[in-house]
Amino acid sequence: MSAKDAAKLVVDPGAVEEAAKLLYIRALKVLPDDIKQGFQRLNAGESDATARTVLATMIENIEVAERRDNLLCQDTGIPIYNVLIGRGVEIDGAALKAAIRRGVERATREHPLRSSVVHPITRVNEQTSCGALIPVINIDFTDRPCELRLEMIPKGSGSENGSFLRMAIPAEGVDAIKTFVVDRVIEAGGKVCPPTIVGVGVGGTSDLCVHLAKVAATRPLGSRCADPEGAKLERELTQAVNALGIGPQGLGGDSTAFAVHVELAATHITMNPVAVNIQCHSARRASATFTPEGVEIGT
Amino acid sequence: MHHDFTMPIGEAEARALEVGDTVTLGGTLYGIRDATLIHMFDKGRRTRLDLKGHAVIHTAPNVKKVPGSNENPAGYAAVCVGTTTSARMERFTRPLMTREGVRIIIGKGGMGPGTLAAFKELGGAYLAIIGGAAALETTWIESIEDVDLDDLNPESLWKFRVKGFGPLLVAMDSHGGSMYDRVNKAAADRRAAALAAIGVKG
Numbered sequence: 001m002s003a004k005d006a007a008k009l010v011v012d013p014g015a016v017e018e019a020a021k022l023l024y025i026r027a028l029k030v031l032p033d034d035i036k037q038g039f040q041r042l043n044a045g046e047s048d049a050t051a052r053t054v055l056a057t058m059i060e061n062i063e064v065a066e067r068r069d070n071l072l073c074q075d076t077g078i079p080i081y082n083v084l085i086g087r088g089v090e091i092d093g094a095a096l097k098a099a100i101r102r103g104v105e106r107a108t109r110e111h112p113l114r115s116s117v118v119h120p121i122t123r124v125n126e127q128t129s130c131g132a133l134i135p136v137i138n139i140d141f142t143d144r145p146c147e148l149r150l151e152m153i154p155k156g157s158g159s160e161n162g163s164f165l166r167m168a169i170p171a172e173g174v175d176a177i178k179t180f181v182v183d184r185v186i187e188a189g190g191k192v193c194p195p196t197i198v199g200v201g202v203g204g205t206s207d208l209c210v211h212l213a214k215v216a217a218t219r220p221l222g223s224r225c226a227d228p229e230g231a232k233l234e235r236e237l238t239q240a241v242n243a244l245g246i247g248p249q250g251l252g253g254d255s256t257a258f259a260v261h262v263e264l265a266a267t268h269i270t271m272n273p274v275a276v277n278i279q280c281h282s283a284r285r286a287s288a289t290f291t292p293e294g295v296e297i298g299t
Numbered sequence: 300m301h302h303d304f305t306m307p308i309g310e311a312e313a314r315a316l317e318v319g320d321t322v323t324l325g326g327t328l329y330g331i332r333d334a335t336l337i338h339m340f341d342k343g344r345r346t347r348l349d350l351k352g353h354a355v356i357h358t359a360p361n362v363k364k365v366p367g368s369n370e371n372p373a374g375y376a377a378v379c380v381g382t383t384t385s386a387r388m389e390r391f392t393r394p395l396m397t398r399e400g401v402r403i404i405i406g407k408g409g410m411g412p413g414t415l416a417a418f419k420e421l422g423g424a425y426l427a428i429i430g431g432a433a434a435l436e437t438t439w440i441e442s443i444e445d446v447d448l449d450d451l452n453p454e455s456l457w458k459f460r461v462k463g464f465g466p467l468l469v470a471m472d473s474h475g476g477s478m479y480d481r482v483n484k485a486a487a488d489r490r491a492a493a494l495a496a497i498g499v500k501g
Contacts, residue, residue: 050468054429057429057432057435058429058431058432060432060435061429061431061432061433061434061435064434064435064438065434068434068437068438070378070379070433070434070437071361071378071379071433071434072431072433072434073379073381073430073431073432073433074358074359074360074361074379074380074381074382074383074433075381075383076361111378112361112362112363112364112378113361113378114359114360114361114362114378114379114453115453116359116453123334125452125453127452156431157383157384158383158384158407158408158430161384161387175498175499175500178494178497178498178499179494179499182490182493182494183490186483186486186487186490189408189409189479189482189483189486190407190408190409190479190482191384191386191408191409192384192408193384193407193408193430193431236497236498237497239493239496239497240493240494240496240497241493243489243492243493243496244485244486244489244490244493245482245485245486245489246482246486247482249407249408249427249429249430250408250409250479250482251427251468251470251478251479251482252478252481252482252485280430280431281431282431
């Protein structure tokens with residue numbers, strides 16, 4: 001076997017199907033540590049008595065879900081899978097997508113989970129959590145050798161309905177971005193189940209801008225935008241939205257958002273797009289990393 | 300003030316609730332949401348279940364099909380029962396009260412001026428439950444007693460038997476009080492200062 005052959009990872013679609021099923025269920029039951037720590041941080045800094053009661057109930061719910069092996073939230077969401085394929089990985093792409101879909105169907109039937117997915121016009125629910133183009137599967141590539149990462153995000157609808165795009169113009173500057181984010185957080189109020197992660201996409205095309213907002217909303221707490229201007233905007237907007245007094249569940253308080261996250265892309269000389277996508281406090285995600293050593297499950 | 304209600308209740312009990320009070324429910328609780336209400340009020344379907352004086356919660360639970368028994372008379376066991384965002388169901392509050400006699404709505408995120416006006420005129424209240432705290436909420440459900448309009452599953456009309464369901468916060472009452480209005484007004488008042496503090500020129 002040549003050195004080139006040794007640097008390969010062959011991924012079996014059957015293993016992807018198992019992982020896709022396991023990750024959907026795990027994501028619905030166990031919150032990532034960064035989100036749990038985010039709750040402790042908000043609770044320690046909250047000045048409003050009602051808000052502290054609300055946060056305490058949310059923290060209790062995380063414990064009850066783990067103790068009783070139950071779902072954190074009834075909303076099984078829209079299943080999203082982010083696939084990151086490293087160098088030297090061999091996988092049949094079409095088989096990979098089919099395997100993820102089968103994993104979603106099996107999780108729904110075998111656990112069982114509520115199928116939250118319907119045809120957009122007939123509203124018929126196939127009871128599989130699947131439908132046209134659902135689950136959402138995003139595929140990207142990385143330099144890392146011999147690694148395939150599968151991240152699962154069950155995106156709840158209460159916060160997904162808090163999604164907005166504005167094609168601002170260059171003359172409105174960065175003020176248009178800041179104002180848009182603050183106004184959408186006010187508009188969303190308690191409907192998006194605060195405390196939230198407010199995802200902001202800046203730049204790109206309209207579709208890329210909205211996608212970046214989702215990437216930002218589903219990033220771990222504590223992570224920063226790689227661009228220094230984006231990171232500065234994150235700090236400013238986190239301060240601004242938490243000065244509004246909306247609070248957990250929109251019942252008042254300091255803890256409106258765990259954080260505002262920003263992702264950005266270059267844009268056109270005539271454009272200044274900004275998008276908002278909100279992640280509720282049940283900021284669920286789970287991942288499986290395939291390497292030559294095996295499969296590691298985490299967040 | 301705290302109230303313990305065994306459902307159903309009458310108009311006087313609903314009108315006694317004030318924003319800031321807490322309520323714990325026992326007995327029957329009905330689960331409804333988007334498709335249930337669209338079919339009941341837009342598509343002319345009726346339910347055989349009696350909602351008069353009852354509370355409805357905006358939900359669509361995770362359930363498991365099981366053989367019918369005394370414990371699971373409807374053939375369903377609750378897996379995870381939580382609460383969805385109420386605002387989408389705003390236009391159905393009044394018909395729920397006038398046609399079906401509902402007194403209490405339980406949900407998350409609050410409702411609008413139409414709901415507040417219906418509460419004032421007809422005698423009702425909105426109780427805020429903590430959205431996303433479904434694992435905890437499920438421990439307050441004793442059983443699924445009945446189900447109607449089940450072709451809409453999971454958006455069926457569910458009849459739950461509950462015990463110690465709460466404490467829930469009265470967030471909208473029959474006296475024109477709404478915690479959401481108060482918070483929204485405060486946020487609007489703070490908006491300019493919040494933006495100015497991060498360099499936005501008014």
